[in-house]
Amino acid sequence: GRDRFVEAVWDWKEHSGDTIGRQMRRLGSSVAWSRHCxxxxxxxxxxxxxxxxxxxxxxxIYRGKRLVNWDPVLHTALSDLEVMSGEEKGHMWHIRYPRTDGRGHLVVATTRPETLLGDTAVAVHPEDRRYSDLVGTELELPLTGRTIPVIADEYVDSEFGSGCVKITPAHDFNDYEIGKRHGLQMINVLDENAALNDNAPEAYRGLDRFEARQRIVEDLEAGGLLEKIEDHRLMIPRGDRSHAVVEPYLTDQWYVxxxxxxxxxxxxxxxxxxxxxxxxxxxxxxxxxxxxxxxxxxxxxxxxxxxPAWYDPEGSIHVGMDEADARRRSGLADDVPLEQDExxxxxxxxxxxxxxxxxxxxxxxxxxxxxxxxxxxxxxxxxxxxxxxxxxxxxxxxxxxxxxxxxxxxGLIRDGHGQKMSKSKGNVLDPIDLIEGIELEPLIRKRTTGLMQPQMAPAIEKATRKEFPDGIPAFGTDALRFTFASLATTGRDIRFDLGRIEGNRNFCNKLWNAARFVLMQTEGKAVSPSASPDVIDRWILSRMHRMVAEVETQLGAYRLDLAAQALYEFIWNEYCDWYLEFSKSTVQASDEAAAAGTRHTLLTVLETSLRTLHPIMPFITEEIWQRIRAPLGIEGESIMKTAFPAVGDTDPAAERDVAWLQAVIQGVRRVRSELNLPPGKVLDAWLKDGDTGDRERSKRFAETLRQLARVSEVQWADPEMDTAQCAVALVGDMKVLIPLKGLVDVDEELARLDRQLERELADLGRSESKLGNERFVQNAPEAVVAQERERLAAHRANVENLESQRARLEQLRQ
Known part of the structure; x- marks a missing residue:
């Protein structure tokens, strides 16, 4: 009974109700846990x-008899928002309604012949001349022995079907409104199980609605009342929990x-x-x-x-905070029996x-x-x-x-195929499983236990084994949070895949390793801001201020994806990949003042980055911050209680200088990559066609270029220098020349490139053929087609790159 069920639910709540709380804590939510409700x-x-x-x-708030969405499985009314409608295959039955004067019949089309038993009128459009003389006459309602009137209503579309519409006010929302306008009787022919009730003819009572449909169609055909049956696609309403076909059902309910x-x-x-x-x-x-x-x-x-409503023996309603209050408000004596609404x-x-x-x-x-x-x-x-x-x-x-x-x-987080995650589909990803990892068999049990449709379990198990053959590895909270943030394009759904979270776990590792490097360079050593920091320190501080400003702007605009992108690009690309490399020569140099200044910059930029990143990655930032705050003299028990970084001044001149330095280094590295030269091989490098600024920068950054570009000496070439045997990289108008004589076996490299090009062209052809197949594009899942288009773009880019490399090598032969 009710009391035992409610008791069981409370017991379940005590044992399992903290799951959401545990998930929120594990996800790093910072809320007032003492205010848990x-x-x-x-x-x-x-x-x-x-x-x-x-x-x-x-x-x-009032109680009234109205048409509601009724779930015949859960035995409850549903709001419109709890009803999911989708197009399905069905039929349209054209039924003859005989005229009572014996002069023929009207043909009425319906997708639900079982509701015919509750018809109380047939409607036509008031301006439809075909039926104007029939308005007000009577028709025989097939299989019932009742007669119903022909009425005129502007709701009817005279162009659809025969222009005649059956009106069943107790089983259709539009018919309900028409019934109210015309004062029609409302006959409910279904019970709460969607079986035919006692208002139906005796031959159909107790039959399930779909069984009754079949019987009624057979009887109509036997009586010569079935004109024709057509295939028809229609919208079918289903309950979002039970997935049962929902019935418009006339019943007493409470409304706001x-x-x-x-x-x-x-x-x-x-x-x-x-x-x-x-x-x-x-x-x-x-x-x-x-x-x-x-x-x-x-x-x-x-x-x-x-x-909180009670009924007396006469059916009157009494509302109050409790039964005593309801009695007081209604002036009822204690001996009047009351029953609370169920x-x-x-x-x-x-x-x-x-x-x-x-x-x-x-x-x-x-x-x-x-x-x-x-x-x-x-x-x-x-x-x-x-x-x-x-x-x-x-x-x-x-x-x-x-x-x-x-x-x-x-947006909604969807699975890798773009499907909405739901327990019934078995494609839900528990965030705790992504954080801590889970083996395959426990994952299958989790996805197939407690299904409302147990018959789906084998399909769910098969799909899970295919998608996660080794289970789900542990990625950690920070990687998961950063993934959600980086995918959070405003209002758009998120197609979640493990590749993205794996990449962000690598980002966590990158940050951790950077912190280890910084601590190795600073622990037990002098750390103090420089009175006149060098251009590279000024550059990274300027880029840091730009990053903080961008993150602050994007967070204010709720663009978490752009905030995450700004953090990722600065920390990975500029701080880790460039500044840490730049700093190595300074912190190890004999100039202790310069080394102490660079150590201070290493720590300052890392600490500021941690505070900026902390709202998205709370755990790793807290851990690293606790380790680096002492050398900077920072007090406080937690990074959570520190201020968000303030935006500082930028240094455009330093940014231009270092951008030049990066471009030269990248140009030399690109030549190495394209010509398959060993990364440790020291190369000769010449600069040509530069201006005064280029010459000044080449002197200032000579040592850095030697170390990071792995070149022996940076020299300026004469305008007449023959560049035919050189690889060229452009930095603005300036050329970076790498003499290749003796470095490259041109014939061997061309042969290697030809082999690669042959493979890429074959892959490109296969991809173009696939996407040129209309059946594939129209019938394959959207995610598969999108993935193939990405492959096509990648193959084209690879072919273009290989052809460019080949053309450059051919020039060396001339």
Whole structure:
């Protein structure tokens, strides 16, 4: 019974209800854990009842018989948002409705012949001349012995089918409205299991709706009343939990009168008190809010906030905070028996109150005054209507203010094939499994246990074995968080794949190794800022300030992806790949003042980068920060309590100088790579056609070029120097020349390139052939086609690169 079920749910909650909390802690969420709330806590339950009672008193909650979406498996009403409609194959049955005057029949088309038994009219368009003389006459309703009228209504599309529409007010939402307009009888022919009830002819009572459909079609055909059957594709509504076909069902339910609540919520977004990011979601919000209908809030379930309404023997309704309060409000004596409504409230009803009930409303004021309204709600677009709009409406109603100033809408995380993650599909990725790793067999058990459709288990197991043959390796929290941030393009869905998170785990390793290098260079050694830092130190500090400014700007614009990109590019490319290499010669030089200054810059840039990165990668940044703060003389117990870095001045001159240095080094390295020269081979290098600035920089950076470009000497060539036997790299107008005589066996290199080119051209041809096949492009999964297009682009780039290398080698033969 109900009491034992509720007791079992509470027991489950005690044992398993902390899963979300554990996931949040493991993911590094920094929240007020002492303010943990559960929707069924006593204080929150009291707040829910108070809201219900107040809205009922104001006439904004009422009980009425209306058509609802009914789930015949879960035996409960569903809101429109809990119904998922998709196109499926079906049929259109054309049925003859005989005229009672014996002068022929009207043909009516329907996709649901079983509801014919509840028809109460046939409608035609008032301007359809074919039927104008039949409006007001009667038709025989097949198989029932009843007669029904022909009515005129502008809803009918006279161009569709015969122009005649069967009207079943108790089993179709549009027919329900037509029935109300014309005062038609509403005959419900289905029970809560979607089987035919006692309002149906005796021959069909007790039959499942689909079995009844078959029997009715057979009987219509036997009676000569079936004109024809056509294949037809139609939208089928299914419950989002049970996946059962949902029935429009006439029943008594509780509703919120929504229009008076919706208008202030529309105005709050219109006048800018609340904004959506990205802004295009406000249009989606308005479209729904302007078409909003009364909200069915009762559910035929046992678990949830029970509706605070009681019925006396006459069926009168009494609402209150509890039974005693209901009696007091209605002036009922204690001896009048009352029975509480069995239904519970839609879970989104209590969720709509969350922004203020969790802060203590209606009893406590301290947290409400400090934190309401909050700054930003971060959520997915799929619950704008379920949750966001309702929080806005309830916040304005009970707090006279919006619950938050900004609603940031992120995309849904989909699997690698672009499919929405769901338990029923077995493609959900538990973040803890990505953080800690999981072996294959436990992963399969997790994905196939507790399915609402157990028959899906074999398919889920097969797909899991194919996608994760070795299980999921451990990636750590920071890599996972950085992946989410880097993929968080505003409003777009995220196609998640392990390759991205693996790359970001490498980023963590890169940062860790950089910190180890810095500590090796600084521990126990002099660290002090230089009075006149050299150009490379000035460059990295300038680039750091640009990075901090970019991250601050992008975080303010909710572009987490661009903030993550700026951090990644600066830390990996500029700090690790360039500055650490530049610094090696300085920290090991005999000039101790310069070495101490560079050590200070190494630490300063690392520490600033850690503080900037910390909101996205909290764990590794905290660990490294604790190790490097002492040499910088930083006090404090945690990086969390330090200030976010301030944006400093940039140094464009230093940036131009180092950009020149990088371009020369990259030019020499590119020549090495293209000509397959060993990275440790010391090369001769000549500069040609440069200006005064180029000459000054070549002198200043001579030692750095020798070390990082691995060249013996950087010399300036005469204008007449023969460059035919040189590889050339361009830096602006200046040429970097690498004499190749004696370095390269041209014939051998050409042969090697020809072999590579042959392979690439073959791969390119296969890819072009695949994408030229229309059947492949139209029928293959979208992700597979996209992957093939990426391969094609890569093959083309490789071919172009190889042909360029080959042309350069051919020049050496001349």
């Amino acid at each position: 559960f929707t069924m806590d006593d204080d929150l339950s009291e707040a829910v009842r108070k809201v219900f009672v107040q809205l009922h008193e104001e006439g904004l 009168k929504i229009a008076p609540l919706a208008q202030p919520a529309i105005e709050a977004v219109e006048d800018g008190r609340l904004e959506f990011v990205p802004g295009n979601w406000s249009k989606t919000y308005f479209d729904w809010m302007h078409r909003i209908e009364d909200w069915c809030i009762s559910r035929q379930l046992w678990w949830g906030h029970r509706i 239904d519970v409230l839609d879970t989104w009803f209590s969720s709509a109150l969350w922004p203020f009930t969790t802060l203590g409303w209606p009893r406590e004021k301290e947290y409400l005054e400090r934190f309401y309204p909050t700054s930003v709600l971060v959520t997915g677009f799929d619950i704008i209507f379920f949750w966001v709009a309702r929080m806005i409406m309830m916040g304005l109603k009970f707090m006279d203010d919006v619950p938050f100033r900004t609603v940031y809408i992120h």
